[in-house]
Amino acid sequence: MAPGFTMEKKEDGQSTSKSASIHLSNPHLQKMKEDILYHFDLGTGTHDFPALFGDVKFVCVGGSPSRMKAFTKYITGELGLGDPDADIPNICAGTDRYAMYKVGPVLSVSHGMGIPSISIMLHELIKLLYHSKCCNVTVIRIGTSGGIGLEPGSVVITSQSVDASFKPQFEQIILGKAVVRGTQLDGELARELMECSQEIQEFKTVIGSTMCTLDFYEGQARLDGAFCFYTEKEKLQYLQAAYDAGVRNIEMESSVFAAMCNLGGLRAAVVCVTLLNRLEGDQISSSHDVLVDYQQRPQKLVCHFIKKQLGKA
Template sequence: MPCNCKVEMNGIPHPHNGCEFHLRKENTEHNGHHHPHRKTFDNDDRYEEEDCVAGDETVRYPDGSVRLRNPNIELMDQDILYHLALGSGSHDLVEMFGDVKFVCMGGTPKRMEQFAYNIMAEIGHKLPCGTTLQDISQFSYRYSMYKVGPVLSISHGMGIPSVGILLHEVIKLMYHAKVHDPVFFRIGTCGGIGYEGGTVIISDDAVDGALRNVFELLVLGKSIQRPAKFDKRLVRELKGLADPEDPYDTVTGKTMCTYDFYEGQGRLDGAFCDFTEADKMEYLENIYKAGVVNIEMESLAFAALTHQAGIKAAVVCVTLLDRLKGDQVNHDNQRC
């Protein structure tokens, strides 16, 4: 399958503050400036100094490459990444993806195609003459994947099951491609809790509908709970990118991840509803008091699986509406 992964890297900025997230905005981490109208959490004492990647020495090789926590993969003749239309035997994954540093995931194929073009302009990457961006996973008919230099832009679909399947295969892709120290991002949309549409929210924690900081999965009929942790240093560095001149607020806080868009998020407008508006408002106000600033449907699995793999990760979303003021999202909201 053709791939546009041979690139000139000269256009990539140097690492910022020791983080491998190449930032174009230098020296913007607060510098003592605060936007007078910006709603933000500035209490960095909440952050532990650990980088929140579990047991680096046990889940990554000394050179920073991904170590799979599954002995079965080594025994296989080839590993078929079915939902990506790739395979360790059918493709030279090191040649195609060995230079990847950042994996950016979002909900829809169109959104991630647009993101790929935006990143191309941002880092000054130029495709070889006569070529164009290609959806590497187009023949899977499930996810889309674009490669722009060291950046992968991948659609993850909607909800925990979809993003979970993708993460399993992308983590294995990083392993087979011998990628060193990859950083994963989810960029998407969400419903704000006390925050208007257009607010950028960086998740510093992911919790379920009962405010538990774990991802629960039934494996062979038994409940397995995996801690859902983000890399705290990466969260701080992303927060430091907020510019007082930005036409939107940037906040950090807990993200609630649900298994459903309607009842699971306390919406009154689904096909079924067995609670009152008063019940809904009491619940939303309680989670707001507990530090929840937004609701979506992927962050819990995203945090847990990347943490389990020893991969630095963060979630950045834009709010489409304030759930304390309503339930319905219209097409105008989606364009923000």
């Protein structure tokens, strides 16, 4: 087997190996002459992966292409790796599915919205890191969310992702059968990120469970979708039950993100800002400027973490 390739994986996502290399649990890949990462417009037959990405140590992913480009520009200036005002090329310019930017050891990738979109991206990202012979990689999702019992603008570092029944698991149907995988995230990494927030002292940050749903409206107990067959009282009872179960925010990507990073042997975290308190309403009514400030908070926190890891803080 090639270095970093292992089949020693449990379905709960926990690795039996302490190796810091990337794990691919797919023997079929070794039989392929070329691996085409279709949604990135990259391939092992057309690109030199180790030369392009071999130095990557941090991967930051988020839903919006423009947000990930802005993050790349921001961290370029913070790390002193170039002119943050200069144009940064999109490595995936040949496709409109995802956007990818790189500066030094930091790779930024958009993942779209929802579990299907981020799962496709993660399959190809993990293969990209493997083909690039990367090791000791930390992957962090930075994004937005709805808070539960938190004031808008608070940042949540996810301890574990839970489903809509508050179970720490990701369930997927494969070959007609339900496969359940664990969604626990790296506790040490979460604590390191919390320490960074305490050093910044610019916004409230908490560690808590994140509920990952399949939908923005009914799946998150909103009252403002095209369809709603429950009462406001039932909605509030459900959200209060989520809070009592340790849930502090809701989004739509963390469960599969945690499960796949565990399977790939990647140290991972989810850092999301809350745009509203769902116990007080459903619609996001803050001004554009306020929302821009909120969305920059996870970026500031993760950037500070990366600078510390590189000895530049």
